[in-house]
Amino acid sequence: MMPGQPIFILKEGSKRESGKNAMQNNINAAKAIADAVKTTLGPRGMDKMLVDSLGDIVITNDGVTILKEMDIDHPAAKMMVEVSKTQDQEVGDGTTTAAVLAGELLRKAEDLLNQNVHPTVIASGYRMAAEKAKEILNGISIPINNDPNLLLKIANTALNSKSASTSKSKLGDIAVKAVLQVKQERDGKVIVDMDDIQLVKKQGGAIDDTQLIHGIIVDKERVHPGMPTFVNNAKIALLNFALEIKKPEFDTSIRIEDPQSIGKFKKQEENILKEMVEKIKASGANVVLTQKGIDDLAMHFLAKEGIYAARRVKKSDMDKLAKAIGGNIITNLDDLTSEDLGYADRVEEIKIGEDHLTFVTGCKNPKAVSILIRGGTEHVVDEIERSIVDSLHVVAAALEDGKIVPGGGAAATEIALKLKDYSATVGGREQLAIEKFAEAMEIIPRTLSENAGLDAIGILISLKKEHTDGKKNYGVNVFTGKPADMVEMGVIEPIRVGRQAINSATDAAVMILRIDDVIATKSSGGGAPKGPSGSQSPPSGED
Numbered sequence: 001m002m003p004g005q006p007i008f009i010l011k012e013g014s015k016r017e018s019g020k021n022a023m024q025n026n027i028n029a030a031k032a033i034a035d036a037v038k039t040t041l042g043p044r045g046m047d048k049m050l051v052d053s054l055g056d057i058v059i060t061n062d063g064v065t066i067l068k069e070m071d072i073d074h075p076a077a078k079m080m081v082e083v084s085k086t087q088d089q090e091v092g093d094g095t096t097t098a099a100v101l102a103g104e105l106l107r108k109a110e111d112l113l114n115q116n117v118h119p120t121v122i123a124s125g126y127r128m129a130a131e132k133a134k135e136i137l138n139g140i141s142i143p144i145n146n147d148p149n150l151l152l153k154i155a156n157t158a159l160n161s162k163s164a165s166t167s168k169s170k171l172g173d174i175a176v177k178a179v180l181q182v183k184q185e186r187d188g189k190v191i192v193d194m195d196d197i198q199l200v201k202k203q204g205g206a207i208d209d210t211q212l213i214h215g216i217i218v219d220k221e222r223v224h225p226g227m228p229t230f231v232n233n234a235k236i237a238l239l240n241f242a243l244e245i246k247k248p249e250f251d252t253s254i255r256i257e258d259p260q261s262i263g264k265f266k267k268q269e270e271n272i273l274k275e276m277v278e279k280i281k282a283s284g285a286n287v288v289l290t291q292k293g294i295d296d297l298a299m300h301f302l303a304k305e306g307i308y309a310a311r312r313v314k315k316s317d318m319d320k321l322a323k324a325i326g327g328n329i330i331t332n333l334d335d336l337t338s339e340d341l342g343y344a345d346r347v348e349e350i351k352i353g354e355d356h357l358t359f360v361t362g363c364k365n366p367k368a369v370s371i372l373i374r375g376g377t378e379h380v381v382d383e384i385e386r387s388i389v390d391s392l393h394v395v396a397a398a399l400e401d402g403k404i405v406p407g408g409g410a411a412a413t414e415i416a417l418k419l420k421d422y423s424a425t426v427g428g429r430e431q432l433a434i435e436k437f438a439e440a441m442e443i444i445p446r447t448l449s450e451n452a453g454l455d456a457i458g459i460l461i462s463l464k465k466e467h468t469d470g471k472k473n474y475g476v477n478v479f480t481g482k483p484a485d486m487v488e489m490g491v492i493e494p495i496r497v498g499r500q501a502i503n504s505a506t507d508a509a510v511m512i513l514r515i516d517d518v519i520a521t522k523s524s525g526g527g528a529p530k531g532p533s534g535s536q537s538p539p540s541g542e543d
């Protein structure tokens, strides 16, 4: 080979970026993502309207929803989306906080990179800081029991920042009651399984019409007007087969020569269906819910027997029902016995808006609860659902962990101050990174104030003063613009929200900082040198 001849190791069209350039681009992309969601943080944050390629609209304040809906291309930006997703899976709330914090950690790291601090030093400093931050958070946490009033405050804090906040007392109350209903204790530990809470959305009515149902809602009506509209002491058969005559799978033809035989043939069909209904009746069932279809004639016979029946029930609803009413899902009618039936105090068809739904209430298992979500438009209902999910999660997390911390930037301010003290004890180059981590924590009270149109710098100064004076619970009162005791104001969060935000933000920041080479093959959408979609402004420095 001739000396000096270039060697190609990558496919033609691949893009590669390395060293400072790669790092800078990644940091810029991550910051752009953080900036995109920043304006939604807190009770006075704004919502975003997202329109996808098909023109479908989502209006939301939820960090993770915004990031998921944005069609993000840049690989580092995608990692930021993961931060939010992790937060969502682990806690269900604080997804904006996590992304904003990750962005700020990278912004602060940039300062250090410019002072020639090596990325691995920043990374290890950040890791140390994160550990300490969690320790500090734990130090200011307040133990709680399952006092519904306190839980309501936790739910309301999560709802404060959503458009649903006007109905927060109603929605918060529903969330608390639902979680308390399904919580279980295992080995002295409280466990809340979110799958036990069914969410059913029905457009129409007002947000305040949202209600908690002690039972399961099946989005199906009874199949025949002759059936009763309600059944008390319901013995429910859950079927996974059609109450129809099986059609042969291959092409068949039957020759019938005389009119009498037609009659007989029809009669035969009728008898088969009648027999099916009789078998159901014999089991003692007075309600039938099937995943499959029901023949018109079978409907007629069921109605005649006074049995309430609904068809084409979703598989997920069938599973929920089985658990709630303590019944078995039967796949063959011959297997049906009285022992397979589930029990509920009442099965009733109720009209909600334009639709008729089947409410199964007073179930054998009292842990079955549903929330029927109402709201003026589809977009409202969707956002209410997201808000309820957030509030359910925070209440569950608070119960499971038994610890809360003050919100409104109070915890973040305390961490910022204490971390500064800690950094002095560490020394070395890591000290610089820990200081920067501490500064990054201030982004939470700062953004809450900025979004409320307040003088963020002034508030930060007075907040720090209060904390130095030992007032650990002081955060931003975004309505008066003054520092205030967040616990007294009822702005409290489960410790898990803050702990996970620190974890996922640090993980993402460290991971992005350690990358010094981006190699993108041609086919991948994310070209390294491309900016993140959604960021119009060129990378900016300190804001």
Ligand SMILES: Nc1ncnc2c1ncn2[C@@H]1O[C@H](COP(=O)(O)OP(=O)(O)OP(=O)(O)O)[C@@H](O)[C@H]1O
Pocket (backbone or CB within 6 Å): 040, 041, 042, 043, 045, 061, 062, 063, 064, 092, 093, 094, 095, 096, 097, 098, 157, 158, 160, 161, 162, 390, 406, 407, 408, 409, 444, 448, 475, 476, 477, 478, 491, 493
């Ligand atoms: N009344 C209040 N006064 C001050 N701060 C508040 C108040 N209510 C809530 N907050 C704060 O608002 C922040 C939460 O805002 P928001 O719900 O928009 O973001 P998030 O929880 O991080 O993300 P998301 O809810 O989108 O997953 C928390 O820091 C919380 O303490």
Ligand SMILES: [Mg+2]
Pocket (backbone or CB within 6 Å): 093, 094, 095, 158, 161, 390
């Ligand atoms: Mg929130």
